[in-house]
Amino acid sequence: MHNTLIDYINSRVSRSLLPNEIEILKNNFVPHKLKKREFFLQENETSNYMGFLIKGSMKKYSIDSKGTEHILSLYIEGWWVGDRESFTKLSPSSFNIEACEDTDLLVLTKKAADEVFSLPIMNELTRQLDENYSFASQKRINAAISMTAEEQYNMLIDSYPEFSQRFPQHMIASYLGITQETLSRIRSRAVKK
Known part of the structure; x- marks a missing residue:
C-alpha cells in the first residue's frame, strides 16, 4: 500500500522522495480498512485522521433538518480524504x-501529520493540492450559480468520467444539488444524442 502513496507523491513533486523521507512516510502512514457503509468520520466527532485512498470510494456529506443527504465530496483512488478543518482545529466536524x-x-494521525508535513517535499505537494482544490472549488461554485443542471452534469462527467461507473445516480444527483429525477432526464437526453 505504501508504494502506491510513494508513486503518487513522486509523480507530483519536483524530485523523487529520498530514502529517509520514504522511511518517515512508512513509519507514519498506517493501513486502515473500511467496509462498505462504514464511517471514517461522523458528524460532531473530531477528525483524528486524514487518509489517502488506496482502493475503494467514499463520500463526504451532511444531513439537513429534513433528513436529506447533501454530498460535498466524492472520493476515489489516489485522493485525500478527511475534514481538514476538524483535523487542523481539533473541532467537531459538520460532516460524515x-x-x-x-x-x-493509509491514515495519518495529527502527530504523524506534523512529522510528515515538516518535510519540505510534502509542503510542495500540499501547495499543489491546495491550489488544485481552490481551482476545483471555484469551478464548482461557478457551475452551481451559473450553469444549468445538464451543463453541471456534463462538466462533472468530462472531468471525472469514472464517477458515473463508481457512484449510484442518487449520489451524483446529491453532489450536483439536483433531484434524481432531473439527473435521470439529463442522462436519458444524453443517451438519445
Whole structure:
C-alpha cells in the first residue's frame, strides 16, 4: 500500500522522495480498512485522521433538518480524504465521511501529520493540492450559480468520467444539488444524442 502513496507523491513533486523521507512516510502512514457503509468520520466527532485512498470510494456529506443527504465530496483512488478543518482545529466536524465500497486507506494521525508535513517535499505537494482544490472549488461554485443542471452534469462527467461507473445516480444527483429525477432526464437526453 505504501508504494502506491510513494508513486503518487513522486509523480507530483519536483524530485523523487529520498530514502529517509520514504522511511518517515512508512513509519507514519498506517493501513486502515473500511467496509462498505462504514464511517471514517461522523458528524460532531473530531477528525483524528486524514487518509489517502488506496482502493475503494467514499463520500463526504451532511444531513439537513429534513433528513436529506447533501454530498460535498466524492472520493476515489489516489485522493485525500478527511475534514481538514476538524483535523487542523481539533473541532467537531459538520460532516460524515463514509465508505461507498470496501475501502483501503493509509491514515495519518495529527502527530504523524506534523512529522510528515515538516518535510519540505510534502509542503510542495500540499501547495499543489491546495491550489488544485481552490481551482476545483471555484469551478464548482461557478457551475452551481451559473450553469444549468445538464451543463453541471456534463462538466462533472468530462472531468471525472469514472464517477458515473463508481457512484449510484442518487449520489451524483446529491453532489450536483439536483433531484434524481432531473439527473435521470439529463442522462436519458444524453443517451438519445
